[in-house]
Amino acid sequence: MELSDWELVQRCQEGDAAAFQGLVARYYRKVFMVVLGILNHREDAMEVAQEAFFRAYRNIKGFKGGSAFYTWLYRIAVNLSIDFQRRQKRTPTEFRETMDELIDKREGAEFAKDPYVDFQGKELEQRLFAAINELTPDHKAVIVMRAIEGLSYKDIGRILGCSEGTVMSRLHYARKKLQEKLGPYL
Amino acid sequence: MKTDCKTVKNSLGAWLDGELSASETERIRMHVEGCPSCSGEKEQWERLQVSLRGVLEGEASGVAFEPFWDGVSRRIFAERPWYARLWDWAGLAFVPQRLAWAIPLVIVALLAMFSLDQFFAGWHWGSNRGNGSAVDSIDGHGFNVAVFRESKTKTTVIWLFENQEDEDESSGEPASAESSF
Numbered sequence: 270m271e272l273s274d275w276e277l278v279q280r281c282q283e284g285d286a287a288a289f290q291g292l293v294a295r296y297y298r299k300v301f302m303v304v305l306g307i308l309n310h311r312e313d314a315m316e317v318a319q320e321a322f323f324r325a326y327r328n329i330k331g332f333k334g335g336s337a338f339y340t341w342l343y344r345i346a347v348n349l350s351i352d353f354q355r356r357q358k359r360t361p362t363e364f365r366e367t368m369d370e371l372i373d374k375r376e377g378a379e380f381a382k383d384p385y386v387d388f389q390g391k392e393l394e395q396r397l398f399a400a401i402n403e404l405t406p407d408h409k410a411v412i413v414m415r416a417i418e419g420l421s422y423k424d425i426g427r428i429l430g431c432s433e434g435t436v437m438s439r440l441h442y443a444r445k446k447l448q449e450k451l452g453p454y455l
Numbered sequence: 456m457k458t459d460c461k462t463v464k465n466s467l468g469a470w471l472d473g474e475l476s477a478s479e480t481e482r483i484r485m486h487v488e489g490c491p492s493c494s495g496e497k498e499q500w501e502r503l504q505v506s507l508r509g510v511l512e513g514e515a516s517g518v519a520f521e522p523f524w525d526g527v528s529r530r531i532f533a534e535r536p537w538y539a540r541l542w543d544w545a546g547l548a549f550v551p552q553r554l555a556w557a558i559p560l561v562i563v564a565l566l567a568m569f570s571l572d573q574f575f576a577g578w579h580w581g582s583n584r585g586n587g588s589a590v591d592s593i594d595g596h597g598f599n600v601a602v603f604r605e606s607k608t609k610t611t612v613i614w615l616f617e618n619q620e621d622e623d624e625s626s627g628e629p630a631s632a633e634s635s636f
Contacts, residue, residue, distance in 0.1 A: 413511070437469055
């Protein structure tokens with residue numbers, strides 16, 4: 270029988286490293302996606318996601334189960350990502366190179382066989398990353414968490430430390446901005 | 456009540472996210488179904504959501520667990536200063552469930568500490584150490600003697616005569632012999 274998050278957390282608190290490995294296996298992809306959505310840089314996202322799990326491990330004794338484990342974990346990951354991005358603001362050229370590399374690596378693997386559809390897909394992907402990169406970290410965080418995990422406004426508010434109303438208005442603003450940038454491609 | 460397009464477009468995201476009340480949800484749904492402009496915008500927002508998730512999921516699917524976990528465990532077990540490692544160890548060791556061993560350990564340690572003078576001659580514990588006042592019970596020249604070492608330069612000696620007659624017979628020395636200190 271699969272253990273719940275809380276049961277794994279309790280085992281971690283008792284010093285069971287294997288239980289923590291179980292939590293990492295359960296959430297590493299989602300955390301990576303959230304961080305990548307905010308940072309738009311694969312290597313940085315990998316580093317920050319790993320650091321987020323390390324911080325979670327170090328502070329797991331302080332987690333009392335008042336909220337879901339994943340909201341606590343995402344809070345660590347999002348705060349680290351936002352701090353990281355504020356410290357290492359990339360230039361637009363650096364950003365474009367990174368995204369082109371990232372998309373080229375996946376060429377042929379994800380898109381349809383039709384070259385026209387393939388081209389359109391890549392074009393949308395590149396523009397999507399570029400449009401997201403123009404948002405502030407707070408706006409990126411809300412749109413990414415909603416898109417990936419389908420988190421409720423309440424949970425997103427808990428993670429970011431803001432009200433549901435703020436989440437709603439940030440999401441609306443971010444979507445409008447993306448729609449403006451990507452209109453012809455959607 | 457007739458709902459205008461501007462109001463609907465402002466609530467479109469919350470509606471798609473299922474964050475509106477039942478009555479508002481129904482009002483927006485009815486408007487969107489009958490309005491090509493709002494319906495088109497709704498489809499755009501849905502495609503945006505799907506594209507974003509698709510792009511990020513595509514990236515994440517290429518991340519294998521083993522290298523990711525290696526990175527995390529390297530951080531956990533990285534060479535850190537001894538005090539940081541001690542702190543980490545203490546953090547994991549001193550949880551209530553693990554403190555059961557501590558009580559017998561403390562008892563054994565205390566017993567060992569107070570028994571050391573049985574095994575090592577001259578070992579003193581507690582108030583016998585240092586320059587403070589102290590009492591020694593020794594057998595000097597066949598007498599029981601109590602020695603008070605008040606400081607490095609001041610010592611008071613008291614002869615204890617428990618069995619005066621036996622002592623006199625066996626030693627042949629006077630009870631009031633002068634201290635050799």
